[in-house]
Amino acid sequence: MQLKIQYYALMREQAGRSDETLDTAAATPAQLYQELAGRYGFTLSRDQLKVAVNSEFSDWSRPLATGDAVVFIPPVAGG
Amino acid sequence: MQLKIQYYALMREQAGRSDETLDTAAATPAQLYQELAGRYGFTLSRDQLKVAVNSEFSDWSRPLATGDAVVFIPPVAGG
Amino acid sequence: MQFRFTESPIDVGSARRELQTLSAGGYVSFEGWVRDLNDGQEVTRLEYEAFQELAVKEGDRIVTDAMRRFPIKHALCIHRVGSLGLGDMAVWVGVSSAHRGEAFDACRFIIDEVKHRVPIWKKEHYRNGDSGWVNCERCAAAPQHSHALHTHHEHQPHDHHTPEHLATTNPK
Amino acid sequence: MQFRFTESPIDVGSARRELQTLSAGGYVSFEGWVRDLNDGQEVTRLEYEAFQELAVKEGDRIVTDAMRRFPIKHALCIHRVGSLGLGDMAVWVGVSSAHRGEAFDACRFIIDEVKHRVPIWKKEHYRNGDSGWVNCERCAAAPQHSHALHTHHEHQPHDHHTPEHLATTNPK
8 A cells, every 4th residue: 555654843854754655554544653663763652643644633543545645743833 | 279180081071171270278189079070060970080189199088289280080991 | 111102103013123032932912993883883983082191100000010910021002192093003012921821911911901090081983973981971971870880881999099109209 | 714824924014904804993913933042942043844734724723713712803823934033923823803802812722722733843953052843852852751741742632633524624
């Protein structure tokens, strides 16, 4: 399954990229995060993040479909 | 005793003047207001007003001295 | 002077610059605008007048009090006097502080106290040709009901101005 | 759109004009300024970035929510992204309403929610050469203490975004 991932802020720096298109067997955002955290050594634990799929906040257990765009959201700090 | 009186807002309109210098026997702002209310028919009762003497808020029973400047202060409406 | 009057339109850009400091992370401002309806009456214009000598002292006391109550950096209030049309700005309050909560609290405190305590009056002119001094006309219409009407007014006796104030300001 | 991003300085004059209406008697604005000190560290500049596609939706939901909760006339929030220096304005919120109380409440509600919910991040650069993503670096330094550190963060799970949101926005 092909997914599009975008990275922001600390996670962009730790991944060394802003986005990528990935072939993965991860069925949910939770599984995808586990896979990517292993690859990039993300220091933020999953309970510190939110996740968005196709530009809307999502559940970690939502089933992913090919073509979905996934964004992990570190603690925000606007204003 | 000579006092200087200034009038504002509704009281200016009812007195028909902005200020005047008055010879009076009134010993306190309370007595002065009674005298002027009789002369000009002020519609505001004394408990709706504050009074200032020499540009500071004052007690109604403060003794007045010649040359004092007295201002009666109708309900305010700034902003 | 942290409280001022102006007879021309309030220059917000220049007033705001007086509050800027690199240690401030938040800025809150309030503007009072002349609106077209008050108490169900269609307003066409307003006239503001003030007992300026006392008003600037009382306004300064309010801002000084706000700076003592809230950990803010700067605060300023400018009130316009004269004839104002619909949409015109009658009053501006600005506050800067390290954190935003205090700026909100202080700004609200200042405008509440200014409306309550500072000797400024406004006369509304209505579309039907009538006019009236706000907070005064109903007193005038029915002075015998003044106590009942008082709940509708912002004018209340104050403990702030007991005679100890006079001790320092009265040369007598 | 009641929530917008800009890469250039926020034009307050033009934003404020969008809120003007003759039925509004009060206007409250908040500005967030880059200050020289945060958590005891001397800041020299900031970089803001946002997940804009989601951020504008979430920002719009906040302003819409404010208009539902408070009887206000208009509200708008503009957030800057990119590199900012000391004293620069990072965010602006403006609210107009008939009476001032609601404008204060709504303005504060909007900035609180924006800081809490909208996917925007800032990296602080310090005089000593260090830099860090605000609310992230301490998590990163000691992820095993993340629960204890959470009390220090503004980032909390939200009930706002349960899957019913997705039903309308996800074409799947």
